[in-house]
Amino acid sequence: MTAASPPAPLLDVRDLEVSVGKTPVVRSVSFQLAPGERLGIVGESGSGKTLTALSVIGLHRAPVRVSGGQVLLNGTDLLAMRRREIDKVRGARISMIYQDPATSLDPLMTIGAQITEAIRLHEPVSRAQARNRAVELLGDVGVPSPRERLGAYPHEFSGGMRQRVMIAIALACQPEVLLCDEPTTALDVTTQALVLDLLDRLCREHGVASVLITHDLAVASGFCDKIAVMYAGQVVEQAAATDFFERPVHPYSAALLSASVDLAADISRPLPTIAGQPPVAGSLPAGCAFRSRCPYADEACATGEIELHSVGGPGIGGSEVGVAEARCIRPLTDNASRGNRGQQAARLTQGVIDG
Amino acid sequence: MAEAVIAAAPVRHPRRARLGIPPVSALLLLLIVLLCVCAPLVVSAGPDQIDPTHPFAAATGQHWLGTDEVGRDLLSRLLYGGRLTLMVCAGSVALAFVLGTVWGATAADRGGWVDEILMRGADITMAIPQILFALVCVAAFGASLLSLTLITGILLTPSSARMARSVTIQETGLDYYSAGIAYGAGKIRLLSTEVLPNIFPALASQAAINAASAIILEASLSFVGLGVQPPQTSWGVLLQQGYGYLYNDPSYALAPAIMILLTVLCLNLVANRLSSPGARRAARRAARGGRTVRK
Numbered sequence: 001m002t003a004a005s006p007p008a009p010l011l012d013v014r015d016l017e018v019s020v021g022k023t024p025v026v027r028s029v030s031f032q033l034a035p036g037e038r039l040g041i042v043g044e045s046g047s048g049k050t051l052t053a054l055s056v057i058g059l060h061r062a063p064v065r066v067s068g069g070q071v072l073l074n075g076t077d078l079l080a081m082r083r084r085e086i087d088k089v090r091g092a093r094i095s096m097i098y099q100d101p102a103t104s105l106d107p108l109m110t111i112g113a114q115i116t117e118a119i120r121l122h123e124p125v126s127r128a129q130a131r132n133r134a135v136e137l138l139g140d141v142g143v144p145s146p147r148e149r150l151g152a153y154p155h156e157f158s159g160g161m162r163q164r165v166m167i168a169i170a171l172a173c174q175p176e177v178l179l180c181d182e183p184t185t186a187l188d189v190t191t192q193a194l195v196l197d198l199l200d201r202l203c204r205e206h207g208v209a210s211v212l213i214t215h216d217l218a219v220a221s222g223f224c225d226k227i228a229v230m231y232a233g234q235v236v237e238q239a240a241a242t243d244f245f246e247r248p249v250h251p252y253s254a255a256l257l258s259a260s261v262d263l264a265a266d267i268s269r270p271l272p273t274i275a276g277q278p279p280v281a282g283s284l285p286a287g288c289a290f291r292s293r294c295p296y297a298d299e300a301c302a303t304g305e306i307e308l309h310s311v312g313g314p315g316i317g318g319s320e321v322g323v324a325e326a327r328c329i330r331p332l333t334d335n336a337s338r339g340n341r342g343q344q345a346a347r348l349t350q351g352v353i354d355g
Numbered sequence: 356m357a358e359a360v361i362a363a364a365p366v367r368h369p370r371r372a373r374l375g376i377p378p379v380s381a382l383l384l385l386l387i388v389l390l391c392v393c394a395p396l397v398v399s400a401g402p403d404q405i406d407p408t409h410p411f412a413a414a415t416g417q418h419w420l421g422t423d424e425v426g427r428d429l430l431s432r433l434l435y436g437g438r439l440t441l442m443v444c445a446g447s448v449a450l451a452f453v454l455g456t457v458w459g460a461t462a463a464d465r466g467g468w469v470d471e472i473l474m475r476g477a478d479i480t481m482a483i484p485q486i487l488f489a490l491v492c493v494a495a496f497g498a499s500l501l502s503l504t505l506i507t508g509i510l511l512t513p514s515s516a517r518m519a520r521s522v523t524i525q526e527t528g529l530d531y532y533s534a535g536i537a538y539g540a541g542k543i544r545l546l547s548t549e550v551l552p553n554i555f556p557a558l559a560s561q562a563a564i565n566a567a568s569a570i571i572l573e574a575s576l577s578f579v580g581l582g583v584q585p586p587q588t589s590w591g592v593l594l595q596q597g598y599g600y601l602y603n604d605p606s607y608a609l610a611p612a613i614m615i616l617l618t619v620l621c622l623n624l625v626a627n628r629l630s631s632p633g634a635r636r637a638a639r640r641a642a643r644g645g646r647t648v649r650k
Contacts, residue, residue: 059533062466091539104530108552118538169538 455515
């Protein structure tokens with residue numbers, strides 16, 4: 001525990017390295033999570049978001065392996081734990097919600113049995129007690145008439161309701177950390193909002209810290225305290241959510257933000273995109289991975305490993321995190337980003353759809 | 356026409372399905388098994404009851420299928436023989452089911468070199484000619500009912516293992532398995548309480564196919580004198596004995612042959628049913644029913 005951060009981090013991921021065979025796919029990812037804090041990990045598909053989360057809880061499977069780093073939960077390294085030890089931690093202190101509620105419940109077990117099983121795995125309670133807890137949990141996540149629904153099978157539930165059941169299972173043993181791997185991607189927008197509200201309420205009530213993995217910036221902005229942007233397996237920017245959406249520091253973050261479309265966008269104009277393709281894992285260019293797509297890049301960007309370093313002054317809005325960190329030697333500093341946002345967005349993204 | 360297209364859902368015999376009547380193949384199979392198991396109730400004459408005064412008797416009210424060369428009742432011998440055949444079949448299928456499931460699930464779960472070794476082992480076992488393997492084993496351990504069951508079971512294990520491996524891989528790829536791990540459940544627990552019920556329909560279908568193979572294997576081994584040894588009798592033994600009198604009394608050999616044919620046919624049809632999607636659904640429903648009752 002360093003004295004630098006006032007609240008001791010609950011989850012401290014240090015220099016996590018994950019590779020597929022010999023190809024590194026997650027490179028030196030570090031983040032801290034204070035009790036009750038919410039971190040959003042955003043990025044394109046294939047940027048290593050999900051692999052990061054899976055490795056944190058040790059769910060990666062061959063040929064994916066963790067090749068370095070530490071995952072400290074209250075100071076104990078999860079990666080160094082033996083199987084039996086980590087089984088006691090998973091579910092009880094760190095838990096996970098999956099993307100697809102259609103496959104994340106066992107089709108042959110009643111949801112009651114699945115919730116009570118999750119409880120009884122970690123707590124020495126009787127079947128009846130566990131059942132009562134399950135009823136409470138189901139009621140808590142907003143499943144109507146929970147006692148009757150205990151005997152129902154997953155196929156009798158809608159997608160949103162299944163995801164609620166998943167949340168109930170994930171929170172059954174009051175974990176301290178909840179990893180949410182795109183929990184709302186498979187749901188329609190209305191259900192998405194309901195499920196997010198539910199997660200928001202439960203995390204607040206139970207004081208659960210959470211990591212939300214998403215490619216939906218709108219989802220992240222509503223839910224998270226901190227945002228980490230991943231690109232080509234690295235965290236390229238980490239900042240308080242309020243700061244991040246106000247003034248992103250890394251050119252990639254800025255591009256990502258200006259490429260997002262909301263209902264107010266003029267649909268007659270081409271959708272903004274980021275030109276080019278993300279680099280292929282295993283053949284990454286030297287220097288900055290975003291270099292080839294970055295309008296600000298110059299020769300200096302092509303040399304050496306760029307470290308994640310603090311950029312700019314203390315954050316606006318009195319946020320606790322204060323400074324943003326970015327892996328960039330040409331960050332969008334205050335004067336640049338405050339100058340002309342419209343022009344900047346135009347530089348960063350191009351309408352590539354032919355008119 | 357549009358209606359016809361919509362109505363083209365492949366439900367065979369909808370009325371029978373609605374009434375919950377099992378397919379003919381399953382009923383026939385049940386009948387054969389029941390007849391053999393309850394043989395003492397069906398026939399009065401024992402299978403070893405000799406009546407040297409009436410060899411090769413034609414079918415009469417007393418001996419429905421006639422008698423053999425020493426006057427033993429052929430129906431009685433057929434049913435008692437069926438008992439042994441079915442016993443060997445059941446024993447070896449159970450052995451293959453247990454061994455194969457553990458084998459396949461281990462390969463699927465471990466992956467990597469363990470998987471390679473186990474599955475190449477299965478390939479090698481399958482490449483050995485069955486009769487040759489049985490011949491060597493019988494020479495080494497002697498011909499007995501137990502060794503016959505063990506040999507047949509071992510020969511059927513690799514195909515069970517292959518099936519178990521492929522469906523386990525399929526099932527453990529689903530989120531509910533890794534969710535189970537994320538909630539702190541052990542692998543063995545998950546495999547036995549969650550994955551096994553889900554892969555059961557596929558394993559049952561493979562077991563039915565195995566049962567058909569086991570019957571043929573038993574019959575072939577007994578026919579060449581490596582399986583059930585006279586005076587004990589099985590369908591294979593009967594076939595072999597009847598073969599010697601094929602011109603005198605064709606029905607002698609025909610009866611066991613028909614029984615083998617019918618049983619194998621029914622088993623294959625049942626296996627076919629079990630592996631079709633509709634049946635899997637039905638099997639899952641059945642598994643569910645069982646679970647609810649147990650609670």
